[in-house]
Structures are given as structure tokens and as C-alpha cells.
Amino acid sequence: MSLPPIDPTTSASGIAVDPQTLERVIPESRRLDGSVRKQLKIRPGFTPQEDVRRFRGTKQAQMDVNALPKGHIIGWTPPPSKEADPSKPLSKSAKKNAKRREKKANDKKDDEPVKDSWEEDADEAPVAAATQKDELTTNNNEAPPPDAVESLSSNMKKLDVR
Known part of the structure; x- marks a missing residue:
């Protein structure tokens, strides 16, 4: 026989199993004024009114199981999901489109690393752009290197406001 848990679960009436004696008890508690209520033992077989469940016959229980969720509209079916069934094989074009979607999603993830703060981005980008622009204008007649x-x-793309 396994031992009960150290922090026993209590019923609605507050009855729990004492881990040391394995008896049903109401554990001691502290009142608002600071005094302590004694632990109360519960007679074997006693079930307080708070713990008594409502009687449901077999037909009533079956009706509860088959009941529609609250707010359900009879005859309404949810729209089919966008993902195809895994049991059906995909067509050639569907496979190609799925690969495109995956590649596009991966490209979006890999575009730019996430910055720690906006302040760093705002401070560094204009200075770097200005210095590179000065380097490009120093060679008046020559084309700038690619x-x-x-x-x-x-x-400049970083400076765009979206």
C-alpha cells in the first residue's frame, strides 16, 4: 500500500487524510485572532452533506454525457480546417506550394535578429549611414564600390518607418 501525499487534497467540506495516521481529519487551522483550531477526527463512513453528490440515474447521466455544449447551434458544423488530411497524399502542386510557404516562413524568421532595445538601433543606424554617405561623396567623379x-x-532600409 502506498503512502498518502504529504499535502493531502481536501474535500468540499475540508476533510483530508492525515499522512501519519491515515485517518480522515479536518486539519488544524489558524483563526483571524491568531489562535489555533484543533484537528478534528472524522468517524469512518461519515460523509458530510457538502460532500454528498447529487443522484443521477443512468438515463440522466447518459443525457449529461451527450449534451451539446452551451451556445451550440443545432445543424451548424464548423468550417473545414485549412490543413489537408495527412491520410490523403498531396498533389504535385500542393507539395510545391507547401515548400514555398515553409521557405517563406523561414526567410521571415532569418531576416533580422531581434534587437535588445530600440535606443541602440536609433543611435547606431544614422551615424553609420552618414559616415558611409560621406565616404561615397569623397570620390566625386568615380563610381562608388558596389x-x-x-x-x-x-x-537605409533600417531607417524606413513602417
Whole structure:
């Protein structure tokens, strides 16, 4: 026989099983004024009125099991889910579309790392964009290198307000 739990569950009336003596008791409690109520033993077989469950016949119990949820409209069926049944094989185009959706979701996740705060982003981006812009304007007649243009455009994307 296993031992009862250290923190026994209590019934609606407050009766619990004492883990040391395995008797049913109402555990001691503290009153508002600070005094302590004694632990009360409960006679074997006694069930207080609070713990007595309502009698339900077999037909009544079956009706409770088959009852519709509250607010249910008779004849209404929920719309079918967007995901296809796993038992049905997907068509060629459906497989291709699923791969596209997965790739698109992965691309969105990998786009930008999450910043710790907005303040860091606001402080760094304009300074970096301004310094790179100055580097591009120093060479008046020459075309800027492609790396500088890409880095400048990426910084400008960060500055866009959405």
C-alpha cells in the first residue's frame, strides 16, 4: 500500500487524510485572532452533506454525457480546417506550394535578429549611414564600390518607418 501525499487534497467540506495516521481529519487551522483550531477526527463512513453528490440515474447521466455544449447551434458544423488530411497524399502542386510557404516562413524568421532595445538601433543606424554617405561623396567623379552601395542601402532600409 502506498503512502498518502504529504499535502493531502481536501474535500468540499475540508476533510483530508492525515499522512501519519491515515485517518480522515479536518486539519488544524489558524483563526483571524491568531489562535489555533484543533484537528478534528472524522468517524469512518461519515460523509458530510457538502460532500454528498447529487443522484443521477443512468438515463440522466447518459443525457449529461451527450449534451451539446452551451451556445451550440443545432445543424451548424464548423468550417473545414485549412490543413489537408495527412491520410490523403498531396498533389504535385500542393507539395510545391507547401515548400514555398515553409521557405517563406523561414526567410521571415532569418531576416533580422531581434534587437535588445530600440535606443541602440536609433543611435547606431544614422551615424553609420552618414559616415558611409560621406565616404561615397569623397570620390566625386568615380563610381562608388558596389559593397559600399549595398551596405548603405541596407542601412537605409533600417531607417524606413513602417
